[in-house]
Amino acid sequence: MGSIKVEQMKKSFGQKEILKGIDVDIPDGSFAILLGPSGCGKSTLLRMIAGLEEPTSGSIFINDQDITYSEPKDRDIGMVFQNYALYPHMTVFKNIEYGLKIKKIEKNKRLNMVNKVIEMVELTEHANKRPGELSGGQRQRVALARAIVKRPHAFLMDEPLSNLDAKLRNQMRQELIELQKELQTTFLYVTHDQIEAMSMGSYIIIMNNGHIMQKGTPKEIYTNPANLFVAQFIGSPPTNILSYGDYSIGIRPENMSMKEDELNVNDDYVLTGAVVSTEHLGGESIYCLTTDWGKVFVKGESTWQTPTKETQIAFSKEDVLVFDKSGERVRDVNLVENLLADMKVSNNRREPVVL
Amino acid sequence: MKRIKSVTVLQHFLLIMMSIIAIFPLYWMIISSFKNESEIFTSSFIPQAPTWQNYLYAFAEMPIIQMLFNSFVVATLMTILQLSTSLLAGYALVRWNFKGKLLIFTLLSLTWLIPFQAVMIPNYVLINQIGLNENPLGIVLPFAASTFAILSIYQSFRSFPTALIDAARLDGESDLGILLRIILPNIRSTVISLGIILFINAWNEYLWPMLVTKEMENAPIQIGLKSFVNSDVNMWGSLMAATTISCIPILLIYLFLQKHIVDSFVRFGIK
Numbered sequence: 001m002g003s004i005k006v007e008q009m010k011k012s013f014g015q016k017e018i019l020k021g022i023d024v025d026i027p028d029g030s031f032a033i034l035l036g037p038s039g040c041g042k043s044t045l046l047r048m049i050a051g052l053e054e055p056t057s058g059s060i061f062i063n064d065q066d067i068t069y070s071e072p073k074d075r076d077i078g079m080v081f082q083n084y085a086l087y088p089h090m091t092v093f094k095n096i097e098y099g100l101k102i103k104k105i106e107k108n109k110r111l112n113m114v115n116k117v118i119e120m121v122e123l124t125e126h127a128n129k130r131p132g133e134l135s136g137g138q139r140q141r142v143a144l145a146r147a148i149v150k151r152p153h154a155f156l157m158d159e160p161l162s163n164l165d166a167k168l169r170n171q172m173r174q175e176l177i178e179l180q181k182e183l184q185t186t187f188l189y190v191t192h193d194q195i196e197a198m199s200m201g202s203y204i205i206i207m208n209n210g211h212i213m214q215k216g217t218p219k220e221i222y223t224n225p226a227n228l229f230v231a232q233f234i235g236s237p238p239t240n241i242l243s244y245g246d247y248s249i250g251i252r253p254e255n256m257s258m259k260e261d262e263l264n265v266n267d268d269y270v271l272t273g274a275v276v277s278t279e280h281l282g283g284e285s286i287y288c289l290t291t292d293w294g295k296v297f298v299k300g301e302s303t304w305q306t307p308t309k310e311t312q313i314a315f316s317k318e319d320v321l322v323f324d325k326s327g328e329r330v331r332d333v334n335l336v337e338n339l340l341a342d343m344k345v346s347n348n349r350r351e352p353v354v355l
Numbered sequence: 356m357k358r359i360k361s362v363t364v365l366q367h368f369l370l371i372m373m374s375i376i377a378i379f380p381l382y383w384m385i386i387s388s389f390k391n392e393s394e395i396f397t398s399s400f401i402p403q404a405p406t407w408q409n410y411l412y413a414f415a416e417m418p419i420i421q422m423l424f425n426s427f428v429v430a431t432l433m434t435i436l437q438l439s440t441s442l443l444a445g446y447a448l449v450r451w452n453f454k455g456k457l458l459i460f461t462l463l464s465l466t467w468l469i470p471f472q473a474v475m476i477p478n479y480v481l482i483n484q485i486g487l488n489e490n491p492l493g494i495v496l497p498f499a500a501s502t503f504a505i506l507s508i509y510q511s512f513r514s515f516p517t518a519l520i521d522a523a524r525l526d527g528e529s530d531l532g533i534l535l536r537i538i539l540p541n542i543r544s545t546v547i548s549l550g551i552i553l554f555i556n557a558w559n560e561y562l563w564p565m566l567v568t569k570e571m572e573n574a575p576i577q578i579g580l581k582s583f584v585n586s587d588v589n590m591w592g593s594l595m596a597a598t599t600i601s602c603i604p605i606l607l608i609y610l611f612l613q614k615h616i617v618d619s620f621v622r623f624g625i626k
Contacts, residue, residue, distance in 0.1 A: 052521050073527030085518035089540040099526035146522075 002063050002076070002153025002186045003028040004049060009058035011044055018044050020210040022058070026188060026203065031180045033201035034190045037233070040207045042190045043158055049188065050079050050156050062153055073102075078147025080157040084139045086131040086146070093118065093127040096145045103150075117149045137168045144179070154186040161196065173200055194234050198222065206230050225250075228327035237286060237297040239321070247330070247339055248323040253299040255319035258287065259312045268317040271296065278306040289313065381602075388595035395591050409596035416593065417571050417579045419600055425491065426575035427604065429564070430557035432495045437553050438546060440500040445508035446534050450520070467502040471563070479566055489573040494564045498557070504549060511545045512538065547615045551608070558605060576601040 004026040011019040018041045026032045034042040047053040049060055051072035059068045067075050086095050093114060100110045118127050121141040131139055140160060147155055160176075161169045177200055180187050191197055197204050198218045206213045206221065206229075213233075214226040225231035231239040231250045239250040259270075273289035273296055285302040288295060291313070298313055322330040322339060330336055387395060389405040413419060447453075448460055478497045487493030515538055523537045539546065561577045568574040571582075580601060583594035609616055 047521075050521075050525065052524065072521075072524045077525070079522070079525050081518045081522060083516065083518050085516070085522040087519065087522070087537060087541075098523075098528075102527040102532070146526075 003061075004032075004154055004186060004188060005061040005064070006045070006049065007059045007061070009045065009048065009060070010056045011041070011048065011053070012056050018210055019048075019055075022207075022210075022212055024205055024212070024215070026186060026205075028063075028186055029184055030203045031177070031187045031201050032189065032203040032205065033197040034188065034205050034207060035194060035197040035201075035233075036192065036207035036213075038192055041210045042192075042207050045207070046156050046158055046188065046190050049075075050077060051075050076150075076153045078150050078152040078155045080140075080143045080147050080155065080160045082159040082162055084131070084143040084160075084163075086139060086142055088131055091128050091130055092123055092134070092142050092145075095131065095142055096149050099146065099150050113149055117145045120148070121145045136164050137172065140164065140172060148179075148183070152185070154188060155183075157187065157189045159191055160189075162191075162193070169196075176200060194236070198234070206233065208233075225321065226329055228323040228329075231321055231323070231329075237299070240296045242293040242296075244339070246325045248327075249339075250321035250323060251315050251319055253286065253297040256296070256298045256313050256315045258298055258300060258307065259314050269315055269320075271313045272310055273313055274310050275307050280304055384595050384602075385599055388592065388599045390592060392592060409592035410600075412590070413583075413593045413597040413600070417582060417597075419576070419579065419597060421572055422574060422576040422579045423601065423604065425573065426558055426577070426601070429491050429494050429560075429575050430554050432491060433498050433557040433560075434550050434554045436495060436499040437501040437504045438550055441504035441508040441549075442534060442539070442546075444500070444505045445512045446530070446538070448505075448509055449512040449515075450530070463502055463505060467506070475563065475566070478563075482567060487567070489568055489570055491573075493567045494560070494575070497563070498560075501553065504553060507545075507549050511542050515542065544615065544618060547612070548618050551612060551616055554608070555605065 004024070006022055006024040009019050009022040009024075010017070022041075022045060024045075034046060036042045044053060048055050049062075051067070051070060051074075055068065059066055061067065062075060062077070087098065090098065096117060097110060097114045100113060105113070115124075118124055121144055123138065123141055123145065126134060126138060131142065134142065140163075143160065161172050164172060173196060176187075176189075189196075189200065201218055203215070204218055204221050205215045208229050214221055214230045216224075221230060222234055225234065225239075228241070228248055228250070232241065235252055237253050239252050240256070242249040242251075271291045271293060273291035275287050275289050276295075277288045279286040280302055283302060284299055285304075287298045287300065287307070289298065289311070290296075296313060317340070320336070320340070322336045324330050330339075386400065386402055388409050389402045389407075390397075390399075391402075391404060391406050391408060394403055444463075448456065474497075482488065482493045482497065485493075487496065519537055519541075520533055523533045528537065558575075559577065560575070561581075564575050565578050565581075568578065571579060576597075580594060580597055583590040583597060
């Protein structure tokens, strides 16, 4: 129903440049996530798409229509705020109805629309309560219903789950995914939580410091990070980085394995390290080890045991990510090979190389 | 345990003393209004020969009901005008970004420092030229905007969650709609509290109404009270009777809006 396109978007508050030339093209019907650390400009970008903030320069298109300077109400978007932003003096019903009333939609039709949406978000029995009488999850549903009832081209969501507890957050995540499938409408969802991003998004835009660091599907972002920032931002614990001269070598914790004795064919390289701490998470465990190359995290199957003696940490060549001095990914295979050879690593040998 | 008890006893003692200090003048006003002329300067706490004479004289001497009505009209008009202008100004100052905003805000704050006596004469000349002498509007218009009210509203608007305003803008609400239908219902108690303070201030206004009105029929009650005390004769008994009557409307407001009044004193500081 609505594609969102942002071209060369810049925004400054006084001397401070918040967005430094953003280009985004969100295909119609996708569940897009704007992901980045606090203060990276993602909420500002969302607010500009909503029309709540005016860009310093650049253009915004919804369904190929230039809406850069349109009033928020003329953009045909629904927005869900972090603090829900429900009108405290109105009942749930009135909160949802308010926008339609202003649009002067005929009363019977209006009541019909509101009732339908209230049913959809399962709040029928709370319709006459005020927001203050509802739980966090219920308030979130009202906020959603208020956006849904307008049947917008696109939904904008600004960290809508951040005020909920962990359990409810998981549940709402699933509900949002289902809702998006049901509505078949473009969602643009802002979060700083990479787990939310990876689990919900069909398209992820990672921002840092007013720039876009990478755009793509969760799989692309995870398996093929474009730069050091993305490699470290996505994944928990973050990608291990070993510095080598001007370059940084990244290996994800789950691509490393701890070997007490045998190594296998795929184990191209080996580090030795001693475990300093362990987190047993049930299904898996995260080990933190100190090596000659610094601290390294390894994620593995849970053994409920903490190795005490020095162990070997093995990883294969395919899983190595190389970044240059500026943090950009080095994709030149030869350069990577040479670099690894430089590190006195040879991958022609059957025997793994001890780094 | 014993210490806590002695602290509460001390607290109560202090509170009782302060209450006496606050209530005593009112009590003295009421009993004096029932004392006859020979008794008025005695220190008896209860009138020996209670009399309605002072009230009858006060009612005969001046149009008290008319003057109470004048006071009520003036105070109500002034309160409504000051609330309206402060709501509009507060909204503009908080929500809009325009050139000279800081300058306007600073000038506005500075006007608070200018004593009324300094602008009294120009105001008087202006009201005179417009021909609003002897008219409630003449009393009200120079006070249509109050810096105190604007700054108070400004503060409460500033702490109003912007997300609610953003949500209303997305719903298609206009600026006036946001002010009246979103902000106002949620800061109702602040506005009521402020309104009460403004009303009491307006009710107690003396100097300016005295300048604008010469005729008793057009003057608010505070002017009438003064007429009992002049260089020739001091009618203390009748003054107390008229003052007691003039306090009744304010007392009624206190009775009905007690909760809001306490709130307003806490919110804006006792004025």
